[in-house]
Amino acid sequence: MIDNAKTTSSIKQAAEFTGLTEDTIRYYEKIGLLPYADRTASGRRAYSKRRLEGMVFLTRLKSTGMSLEEIKHFQKLYEQGETSLAQRVSILVEHKNKIENEIGRLLETQRIINYKIDNYNEVLVNPDINNTACDPIE
Amino acid sequence: MIDNAKTTSSIKQAAEFTGLTEDTIRYYEKIGLLPYADRTASGRRAYSKRRLEGMVFLTRLKSTGMSLEEIKHFQKLYEQGETSLAQRVSILVEHKNKIENEIGRLLETQRIINYKIDNYNEVLVNPDINNTACDPIE
DNA sequence: GTACAACTTGGAGCACACTCCAGGTCAAGA
DNA sequence: TCTTGACCTGGAGTGTGCTCCAAGTTGTAC
Numbered sequence: 599m600i601d602n603a604k605t606t607s608s609i610k611q612a613a614e615f616t617g618l619t620e621d622t623i624r625y626y627e628k629i630g631l632l633p634y635a636d637r638t639a640s641g642r643r644a645y646s647k648r649r650l651e652g653m654v655f656l657t658r659l660k661s662t663g664m665s666l667e668e669i670k671h672f673q674k675l676y677e678q679g680e681t682s683l684a685q686r687v688s689i690l691v692e693h694k695n696k697i698e699n700e701i702g703r704l705l706e707t708q709r710i711i712n713y714k715i716d717n718y719n720e721v722l723v724n725p726d727i728n729n730t731a732c733d734p735i736e
Numbered sequence: 737m738i739d740n741a742k743t744t745s746s747i748k749q750a751a752e753f754t755g756l757t758e759d760t761i762r763y764y765e766k767i768g769l770l771p772y773a774d775r776t777a778s779g780r781r782a783y784s785k786r787r788l789e790g791m792v793f794l795t796r797l798k799s800t801g802m803s804l805e806e807i808k809h810f811q812k813l814y815e816q817g818e819t820s821l822a823q824r825v826s827i828l829v830e831h832k833n834k835i836e837n838e839i840g841r842l843l844e845t846q847r848i849i850n851y852k853i854d855n856y857n858e859v860l861v862n863p864d865i866n867n868t869a870c871d872p873i874e
Numbered sequence: 875g876t877a878c879a880a881c882t883t884g885g886a887g888c889a890c891a892c893t894c895c896a897g898g899t900c901a902a903g904a
Numbered sequence: 905t906c907t908t909g910a911c912c913t914g915g916a917g918t919g920t921g922c923t924c925c926a927a928g929t930t931g932t933a934c
Contacts, residue, residue, distance in 0.1 A: 619892085620911090621893055622893085624912090625891080641912065642910085643911085658845045659845075662845045667890090680859075687856045687857065690849050690852055694850065697845060703800070704800055705839065711835070712832065746880080759923055763921080767921095775882095779881085779930085780881055780882075780931095781882090804922095875934100876934085877934085878933090881928105881930070883927090883928085884925105885924105885926095886926100888923075889923100891918105892919090893918070898912075898913085901910085901911095904906090
């Protein structure tokens, strides 16, 4: 018998691949965010490469501020098939815009923090300045 | 008697200025994230312009991913006076780096989402393509 | 002076996203 | 065969960050 290359991964390998914990993966499946995973004959989860990549994209959406409820909604739309295509595009476009706004806010804060760091360094060099830009939060 | 220009704001005005709710402002004070606010003779909170600007900077730190515990720590360092200057700079530098990484992650995700949107649009124009890049999460 | 709104406090409750646990099954090596 | 450990399920518990509420006080407009 030919030793077929293994084509699926255990939950442990899925956790390593995605950076999620095994508990989190089971939790996501439980709440319907991830589709019910295929199982081996003995009932253990077996993930295809494609599913693993799907999970990575999902963690991307999460790490860029999409809530589990929204991700779950997106997943459910996918399961409805191609009738939901336009709706899925609009969710992605909206999320893209949200990311754009977020990047803008981060850049602005970065600018402000840089300004503060400069002021702090001035005061560190010359403690007599007593620069108000060093105030805790201002 | 001269009608002095009002120099302090009520909690309601502070909420409007910062975008926080009144409850949240009181909560932040309660947990020590904000210093105990000055009060009027009758016990109501009265914020100076400087304090309001401090609160805005705080909400910036929060909205860019700093936890309340970290912000509180920063505030406590400030209250310790100038001996904590160097420590405060290093917190700001670290947060700046965190923001930089976050921006990188957002840009990367934006790129991926754009790629997906393009693929979706192709499928919407020509439904026979059945492009796998439209998969839910991949 | 009498409403009514805007505050005050302390403390309870809640939403989100996990995280942990008990008690059981299954697989593989010594 | 026995042990070890990876996995399973259902459900309880946790941390963070609010959010709401009750009961009381104060300020203002009529």
